[in-house]
Amino acid sequence: MLSVLPFEWTMRLSNRAKYPRITINKFAKVELVWPKHMPQKHVKPTLFRFEPWVRKRLAEFEPHQHQQNLPPQSITLPAIQQTWAMRYQHQAGLKPAMSENNDALVIAGDLQDGEAIRVALQGWLKAKAKLLLNPWLKDVALDMGAEFSAISIRLQKRRWGSCSSKKRISLNAALLFLSPELVRHVLIHELAHLKHMNHSAAFWREVAVFDPLYKQHRLALRHMGKDTPRWLHETFDTPPQLKEAPYETR
Ligand SMILES: [Zn+2]
Incomplete structure (x- = not known):
């Protein structure tokens, strides 16, 4: 992780990629696909060059979350007057599991697996x-x-x-x-x-x-x-x- 960038990102090394590219998934997770043959000393400058583009995409992202059926950013239970903030932590290859951390709910695991996230949320509820x-x-x-x-x-x-x-x-x-x-x-x-x-x-x-x-x-x-x-x-x-x-x- 590079803390000076205003977003979190992960890097995936690719044999096939000819050029570096950035993808953003539905949970606003930023991934840098880096060609294996390319020296990694260029990673930092590349990310900084991408920064304005990523910021713009992430800004477009958030308003849509209200209309779409996407994993929630927070959960409020009026019956007990409590609200939890949701935190998502991507861990590739791991089935998403949910845990409570004070007033936050943490889902850790493969964030591409929407159905497993939904099952975890339902189980918690x-x-x-x-x-x-x-x-x-x-x-x-x-x-x-x-x-x-x-x-x-x-x-x-x-x-x-x-x-x-x-x-x-x-x-x-x-x-x-x-x-x-x-x-x-x-x-x-x-x-x-x-x-x-x-x-x-x-x-x-x-x-x-x-x-x-x-x-x-x-x-x-x-x-x-x-x-x-x-x-x-x-x-x-x-x-x-x-x-x-x-x-x-x-
Ligand atoms: Zn009845």
Whole structure:
């Protein structure tokens, strides 16, 4: 790494390349492809010559991240009012793995493997949901005098939660993207099913006791799907085609 440059870069030696060139992948990772036959004392001057071009490309890069389904730059979980910054560390040949580092989430591994990154993100979210929703559900159940037999955390596409006739409650890990009020509303709804396995008037009366604003919350829930990140259910977009700029060393 060359710290004086305003971006990080890696170098790959190539037998086939005739000229040095720079590529930028979808995670804004800069790679210098260096012909093996060329003396490496030219690497530094070459990078500095490339700098304006790389800066320009990287600047174009960022605004697009909002429209495209790309690995996130940060993750906010309104349910627990926490935000994590994402850090990506490229390690070729290594399956991406995720770890927490204070208020940052670090994904280290082969950053070309978008699907593995997505699986890592989903795994982290599910683990987080388990940690937070299990005790939360137990608390609300205690308030309601309701008893369930088991909890499972899933990542469903269309339901926030469900309750089986065997008193098993299943919760969607994406609940963490909702406000605490809406999460509580979903927990109350599912727990009320322990007494009424239907949506009868008696069921709604039970819900209303613990969530007087349930009608408002129910309505709000219907509009919440769009606030969950696309990576929950969709594979990442293919990297934008960035123009490579091969050039000659004079
Ligand atoms: Zn229901």
